[in-house]
Amino acid sequence: MPQPLAPKEAAQFRTIIRSFEDKQYKRGLKTADLILKKYPRHGDTMAMKALILNSQGKPDEAFPLAKEALTVDMKSHICWHVYGLLYRSVKNFEEAIKAYKFALKLDPTSAQIQRDLAILQVHVRDYQGYIQSRKAMLQARPQIRSSWTALAIAHHLAGNLTEAENVLTTYEGTLKSAPSRFDGEHSEAVMYKNSIIAEQGDFQRALDHLESDAKHNLDRLAVLECRADYLSKLGRKEDAVQAYRLLIDRNAEHIDYYEKLEQALEISRDDAPARKAIYDEYAAKFPRCDIARRVPLDFLSGDEFRQTAESYVALMLNKGVPSLFANLKHLYSDSFKKDTLREVVEKYLGSQDIDSESKDKGEAAGLYYLAQHYNYHLSRDLAKADEYVDRAIEKDPKSVDFHMTKARILKHAGNIKEAAEMMDKARKLDLKDRYINSKCAKYQLRNGENEKALKTVGLFTRAETVGGPLADLLEMQCIWYLTEDGEAYARRGNLGLALKRFHALNNIFDVWQDDQFDFHSFSLRKGQIRAYIDMIRWEDHFRDHPVYSRVALDAINLYLAMADKPAANGTNGADEEDALEKKKAAKKAKKELQRLEREEAERQAKQDPNKGGQAADAKKKDEDPLGLTLAATTDPLGEAMKFLGPMLQAGPKNIDAQIAGFEVYIRRKKYVLALQCLNRSLAIDAENPRVHEQVVAFRKLLNNAPSDLPPKVVEALKAEFTAVDATADLTKYNQDFQEKHQASPLHVLSAVKARQTLGVDLAKCEKEVHGLIEHASATFTDAIAALETLKSWRSAEIDSFRKAALAKWPNVTRLSE
Template sequence: MPQLLPSKEQTLFKSLVKFYEGKQYKKGIKAAEQILRKHPSHGDTQAMKALILNSQGQGEEAFELCKLALKNDMRSHITWHVYGLLWRSVKNYEEAIKAYKFALRMEPNSLNILRDLALLQCQIRDYDGYIESRRKMMQERPQLRQNWTALAIAYHLAGNYAEAENILKTYEETLKQTPAKSDLEHSEATLYKNTIIAESGDTERALKHLEEVVRTSLDRTSALELKAQYLLKLGRYEEAEKSYRVLLDRNNEYRAYYDGLEQALGLSRSNDADIEKLKDLYESYAKKSERNDAPRRIPLEFLSGDAFKTAVDEYLRRMLNKGVPSTFPNIKSLYQDAGKKAVIEKLVLGYAADKITNGSTRGEANGDVSKRFEQSVLYFLAQHYNYSQSRDLAKATKYIDQLIELDPKSVDYHQTKARIYKHAGNAQKAAATIEHARELDERDRYINTKCAKYQLRNNENEKALNTMSKFTRNETVGGPLGDLHDMQCMWYLLEDGEAYLRQQDLGHALKRFTAIADIFDVWHEDQFDFHSFSLRKGQIRAYIDMVRWEDHLRDHPFFTRAAIQAVEIYLRLADDPGMSKPGQVDLDKLEPAERKKAEKKAKKEKEKAEKVEADRKAAAAAKATAKADDGETKKEDADPTGEKLLQTTEPLEAALRFLRPMLELSPKNVEAQNVGFEVYLRRKKYLLALRCLEAARQVDAEDPTLHEQSVRFRQTISKLSESLPTHVAQVIKESFTAPAADADLKAYNESFLKKHPSSASHLQAAYKVRYLLDKGTQSQNEADLNKALDLPDATVQQALAGFGLLDEWKSEQKVKDDYRAKAASRWSEAVVFTQ
């Protein structure tokens, strides 16, 4: 039984609880100490004091005090509940759930404990437990709609659509009167019920139910969209057509509605007989308003020949006459068709050459129209020749220079010129040009952001941070960088990390990539509050979308991009542990005099480092009371340079934090599988390494890295000093067949080489394997690597990768200089070959 307090202290204990709930922590501590003076072993009071200490940032003391409270009163549901709350605060949800379950043994019907338990069960996707907790809450408070809806959500997320629908239906039957039309919660619940029916596969019944509730639904657009989708799926095309036309009357720029209408009308873009009907359809919508863009742009995708030329000519003249800057981005997807790209290029070049009509469809020669049209045409051509599908940087430069001469204060023109320099490989000129563009409009956040990005690409980290500081709250803890962390500005952290990596500053690079992973952890934790918030606000469909999005959170490109590079850094640390302590000298290999000198130098550096650390701690203590806008005390970063991250003794274990989410959620990412193979091979987890190989093979059987890794894996397996376990060896024998166990690896590699004669990446992989199999081929590999620079499709990045191979092979300086000179002659603007 819980320890009982006298009446006076019991009243004080109730006040203590209120002080905690009202965040009046000082008063709460004072009340707790007042009770504990008379009853020093009262578990509930100790637990509440621990909860307040934890809220004040004293986590260790809180845990110690709560454990003492449990020792003094093991049968109190309050102490176990508080213990669970403490574990929850440190994100250890499994331990928190255990504590909550102990608390429920003491107080089976406590709604507070049940609620906290349910939220955690949903957070860790324990849907069976979530169903049970929500059922108990519903039985305790059946009059609350939230409890019924939450139970339906639990069944829905668990995949039990029938029971989820039944729960919602049962609640509706208990209503004595129909809710008002303005009841948002009821409106959302009815549409939510409709989506459950549809997801169960019963589209016919979903449509019937929707027709019953569509008129009373407050989310009219969603209801109409669902109706059109159901009708289309059921093959009721005439009704679907009417529904999509209604939607288009509401929003005639939404692409999905046009796609649905095409399907409803049974029109196919691959059928020549339907093309004319499609053309008429879009013309009818284009005529409804001169401002409509979608019905004029979409037909360009399915028209061809003269019809396409006429339509795109009219579209381009219309947009260029208006001076729409986004004209090129709006049509560049058409460049996938080489014929359409040629037509567009010819037309726009014709506009540039035609000085009489100035592109006006009516042959007008108005001065303002003429000037605007001329600039629009030149801007289009500059972007056209800068685009990857039609790249000619010399022509792009010519047109953009003409524009800048016409309007030297245009931000857009200078930004485009910076982009041209970037594609030419000249990061220095690109950064300088876009800095000039930024200075033309210092109030423009977008160009400021672009400027910082280009500076990072030029490895100007401090300068980029200074640029970003013009739009950050610099008085926050950590200054501009701290504010960027608080705002979760991932693109900046990612580019900053990559810039440090190019400079071989592995500590800072790893620090930034880890910050990206931390942000994704925060996003995962942030969903916790929405488990209850969405129920209170009645936004159930949005909540379900959020939960499903969270389940695939780490397949985001920002995460995979940071994770791959973080894993590569850890691989380098695993291969060369000395990299974690740059500049450290092996004293045992030095002569006595040199050793004494090195020891003296090391002692001075140690003293200097200790002084810097002392100053940092003093600064941290001075800032201990610094607070963010939300009033939360911010801690000083104890490892701003990432030095501690680099000093990990288990780099391959640390890499798993980044690797496992990628392999689980981004299995189609070949680079993720490539780095996964490297980690597992070094950890001697051969089956996992093989799984990465085969996964990469399923995505791209001709991937160059896959070829090199396959040969290495075959070599590794054949040269093991100890035999593999029988079952492991059997799986490898059956699954790993390329190259075959008895294959001549040199012949296998030569076959790959001949198969890809015009791909620099594939050739480099083959040369790498050839060197791996026979070190005596180094001279031949170096010569072949140099020849690969002549390939017409070779890129700057591939040339840099080749230079990396020369470093890996420890080639002579002359060989490197020849390679660099040849690359510099081909990519004359690329500063990486001239530095």
């Protein structure tokens, strides 16, 4: 049992709790020390002191103190509750749940402990445990609406839709009077119940519920959309048609309403005249509606497409709409429509009347369209694109859009340096435009100008932020900038800052995951149930976002290079070269740190002494601002797993993740896991060039199995690996692959790399890579990939390859890096 306190100290203990809740940590620690001076073995006070220390960022002091508090008083629910909170703060959720459960056994009536346990259970997706916790909370406080709603949510997330509906129905039966029609929380609960009924597939009952209980619901749009959907699914076509027409009248630019109206009218997708009649009707009804005029271009063909395109394009060009190409480029997958649209715009330009008032605007818009047309990858002709954009700029020298497109054309030509300069020129045409500022910074990063890019983007960050623009970008979770910044540093060979950015991005995704904690209780308190369910389902998949995959792959590739570097030191002179590189990197890092300190000192000197600058507002100092500690890791493969694990779990069908997984596991000698990744890659795309390299490497490994690998494991691996037979000639297998994909430079490059894996003389492989420049289909991106391969081999052919490549593609800046 907790040691009893005298009335004075008991009041002081309550003060500690209030101080912690109000984040007055210094006051709380001072009060705790006063109690411990008189009662040195008071477990609850020790626990609260540990909790405050942890909140101050001192977990090394907090955990031992919390454990000591438990040894002093094992039967204190406060000690166990604090122990759980400490484990939760370090994301050891399993231990935190155990501690909460033990605390709850000691004090079953504690609403706070029960609530913390429930929140943690839903956070780790322990839905059965969450149901039990919510049942207990409902029994304790059945008069609160959110207790019933939370139990319904628990059943819903666990897949028990019937139980979820029954809970909501039971609560409705406890109401003595009907809620006000202006009660937003009740309105949301009604729509939530309706969505549960619909998820069960009982659309008739969902419709009946909608027309009775949701008749005066505050979310009118949701009611109308659900009603139209239910009518359509129930086969009540006439009523569904009326419902969708009502929705279109509300929002004529919502394309889904038109598509569902077509379905309700039972119009075939191939019946172009009938479909066009619908859009013509609404184009006449809503003269300013863009969707009604543009969508018919998706399904029309032949002369009818040409006529409609001429009408639509002329209308948009006369207005000078800059987004015309963006609206139509999805049609370019059809070669007829692609060519027709080009002809229509060319015809429009040829028909412009010199005396027409709209000549300047319309002609400039037409030239701009054709510049984008020839810049697009499905119709690329960069020479023509450059010609048209120059003519457009001549018509309107102050157009930001025209100069941006000029920069994109230069980028696609490989001339990143001039592209960045052109984008900066576009930025200066409108210094108040945040978008063009961001694009300019992005291009500067692509050109390796990290410091210049930071100053550019810093024009739109908060000047008072401690740490300058970069600190503000980190605080605002500006993931596009951090990604580009990290990749730029990686290209420059600055591993420390590159890894620093990638780990910062990984931390941002962790923050997004941890942010759920607040919404588990907030959403119930505010009654935003449907949005909460959507958030939970989104959180379950947010790490398969392309941005996370990109960042994770970037970091993994750096760590793989770090892991492979020691193996490359067998080359003559490699040790001396590495030592020289490290010395240069250390010198650069020292200069960079001095620059950062100087800029921070200048910024603080300029700061108003009456504003900020207080120690209380200062953020925790970054002990590794240049990422030197990250770059000096002795376990790069272990660090790579921090990125690989979540990516593999979230994206099992992401071939790039599987390829990276194989590379990491094979180096860690986790051959079973490596084979799993390889088999998944083969199932996704067996002809992928990187997968081919891995197949050859794994077959060679099995043919010469490591001596430390148990025979049973070798047998299991051979049984599971069926891509290449054990008796196959790997040299012939690789040659057949190359002949099959002779038209693809990247596949040929992979075949050469596979030959090098099989033991072919390195000099011969280098010559073959060098010869890829003359490949009929080779582009400068293929040349960059070949150059990177030679760099990874530390080839003597690098300089001659670069010289030959630059002779063929003189403006490609990446070839000269």
